[in-house]
Amino acid sequence: MPIKSFNPYTPSRRFITVEDFSDLTKKEPEKSLILTIPKKGGRNNTGQVMVRHQGGGHKRQIRIVDFKRDKRNVPGKVIAIEYDPNRSSRLALIQYADGEKRYIIQPEDLKVGDSILAGAEAEIKNGNALALSGIPVGTFVHNIELFPGRGAQLVRSAGGAAQLMAKEGEYATLKMPSGEIRKISVRSYATIGRVGNADHENVTLGNAGRSRHMGIRPTVRGTAMNTVDHPHGGGRGKSKGNKHPQSPWGQPAKGYKTRSSKVWDWLIISRRKKGSTEQVVVS
Secondary structure, rough: OOEEEOOOOHHHOOOOEEEOOOOOOOOOOOOOOEOOOOOOOOOOOOOEEOOOOEEEOOOOOEEOOOOOOOOOOOOOEEEEEEOOOOOOEEEEEEEEEEOOOEEEEEEEOOOOOEEOOOOOOOOOOHHHHHEHHOOOOEEEEEEEEOOOOEEEEEEOOOOOOOEEEEOOOOEEEEEOOOOEEEEEEEEEEEEEEEOOOHHHHHOOOOOHHHHHHEEOOOOOHHHHHHOOOOOOOOOOOOOOOOOOOEEEOOOOOOOOOOOOOOOHHHHEEOOOOOOOOOOOOOO
């Protein structure tokens, strides 16, 4: 998908790039597959801000996406490629042989008119979904279930793909887009191919207004604040004093481990950080 740039008739316009949306075949979403959910501006049920820098933005409707791919062994046909404001990838609208319509994340090169299938009988081709036990080693997959039957939770953003490295017993070994190598149950479902719209990472917002349209509010640097407002504040010139990088509440910002549980350690063979390889020990 090509990226559009503009003549620099304003300073910010020089850097702005946008998707050209030439791959879309349908403008309006399927009415039976959308929900309207009010925005919360990062606040919880008591009105307290739990996530900063959220608020405003353009109205959005939630598309109901089929992450479980539980319509097994029923052939479906792609009838439209649509935009989704809630994610970086495109959506493919599928009409199944029994007339039901569902959205799935569009795999790379899946076009209108293509057929897809989910289930043990599916071929190894883009858009088909199978259990990892039925997928050959070396295949690139996306939309992966972390737990069998729960629905896909991994590798869902534009351009993403994980590679199936090995299968042994009850677990398959996958190399994730981050570089992490981990084990996942062979009963978990995954979709063949890469996620489409890989050029999304090349889009530059270019000005503050586009961030506001996305519901992202400004972030003020700690060094620009006073001492009373942030640990990095105060001082003479651009200085955070002799303090280490930290959050407004004093939590270290770089290198501080925030994982609270070791529950996943035995499933992770190699961390995404370079040089931190761990051997799997099954007790």
